[in-house]
Amino acid sequence: xxxxxxxxxxxxxxxxxxxxxxxxxxxxxxxxxxxxxxxxxxxxxxxxxxxxxxxxxxxxxxxxxxxxxxxxxxxxxxxxxxxxxxxxxxxxxxxxxxxxxxxxxxxxxxxxxxxxxxxxxxxxxxxxxxxxxxxxxxxxxxxxxxxxxxxxxxxxxxxxxxxxxxxxxxxxxxxxxxxxxxxxxxxxxxxxxxxxxxxxxxxxxxxxxxxxxxxxxxxxxxxxxxxxxxxxxxxxxxxxxxxxxxxxxxxxxxxxxxxxxxxxxxxxxxxxxxxxxxxxxxxxxxxxxxxxxxx
Numbered sequence: 001x002x003x004x005x006x007x008x009x010x011x012x013x014x015x016x017x018x019x020x021x022x023x024x025x026x027x028x029x030x031x032x033x034x035x036x037x038x039x040x041x042x043x044x045x046x047x048x049x050x051x052x053x054x055x056x057x058x059x060x061x062x063x064x065x066x067x068x069x070x071x072x073x074x075x076x077x078x079x080x081x082x083x084x085x086x087x088x089x090x091x092x093x094x095x096x097x098x099x100x101x102x103x104x105x106x107x108x109x110x111x112x113x114x115x116x117x118x119x120x121x122x123x124x125x126x127x128x129x130x131x132x133x134x135x136x137x138x139x140x141x142x143x144x145x146x147x148x149x150x151x152x153x154x155x156x157x158x159x160x161x162x163x164x165x166x167x168x169x170x171x172x173x174x175x176x177x178x179x180x181x182x183x184x185x186x187x188x189x190x191x192x193x194x195x196x197x198x199x200x201x202x203x204x205x206x207x208x209x210x211x212x213x214x215x216x217x218x219x220x221x222x223x224x225x226x227x228x229x230x231x232x233x234x235x236x237x238x239x240x241x242x243x244x245x246x247x248x249x250x251x252x253x254x255x256x257x258x259x260x261x262x263x264x265x266x267x268x269x270x271x272x273x274x275x276x277x278x279x280x281x282x283x284x285x286x287x288x289x290x291x292x293x294x295x
Contacts, residue, residue: 034073
C-alpha cells in the first residue's frame, strides 16, 4: 500500500514538473504568410528583408533572395496583433537591425483585419503613364553639334544647352530610390559594358555624373557626352563613342545598397537601338508590385 502511495506521489510531482516546463517555452508565436507578384530574385550581397511596424518600432521577421511564393515567416503573436504595417526593404547581407531607406513594397493593416494588400505605389512611386525620349547630340565639346557622341534626355534636336527641354515624364521617386540612366557600349575586347549616364531624381535637373563629358556647357537635364578619352580608358572603351545603335535605358535604383554600381532590375524606360538625327521615343514599363500579407 505504501509503495502504491509513493508511486502516486511521484506521478503527481512529475506531472507538475512537466507542466511547469511546458509553460516556460516562451511567448506565443504565429505565422505571417506573404504572396507577391513582380519581385525578382536577388543574388550575391543583396537580400529582401521583411518587417512589421509595431508601436512605432521596426521588427524584422525574415530575409529572402528567391521569389518562390507564398512564403511564411514566424513572429510573436502579440507583435502580429499590434502591427500596423508590413514592409519589405532592400538590404545588404549581414546588415544591421535597422531597416534601410529603400522600401520596395508595403501594406497597412486595417483594424482587426488579418489580411492586407501589398503595393509598391507608396514606396517606389506610381509609374502609370510615364514617358521618355532622348536625342543623340553633343553639347559639351567646343561647340554644340549633332554628332552622336552624347545621349541627352531631351526632345530638342537643335539649339543651345540652355534651351533644351525635358524629354522625360517621371514622378519624383520614393524615399530611398533614384533614377539612373545607362548606355550599353562595346569595349576594346568586343564585350558589352553597361555604363552609367548618371543618377537623378528630378527630370528638370542635371544628373550626378559628367565624367565622360567635355568642358562645354551641358543642359540642366540628365545626360552625358562621351568625349573624355582618359575616362574611357578607365572602362577600356574607345572615346569619342558613337552611340548610334546602342541600347539606352533608365532604371530605378535603391540608394542605400551596394548595388549602386550595377543596374537594378526595375527598368522603366528603354530603347534597344538609338537613332541619330531624330527623337528616340522610349518604351515604357508601368512597373508595380502587388500581393497580400496574412497574419
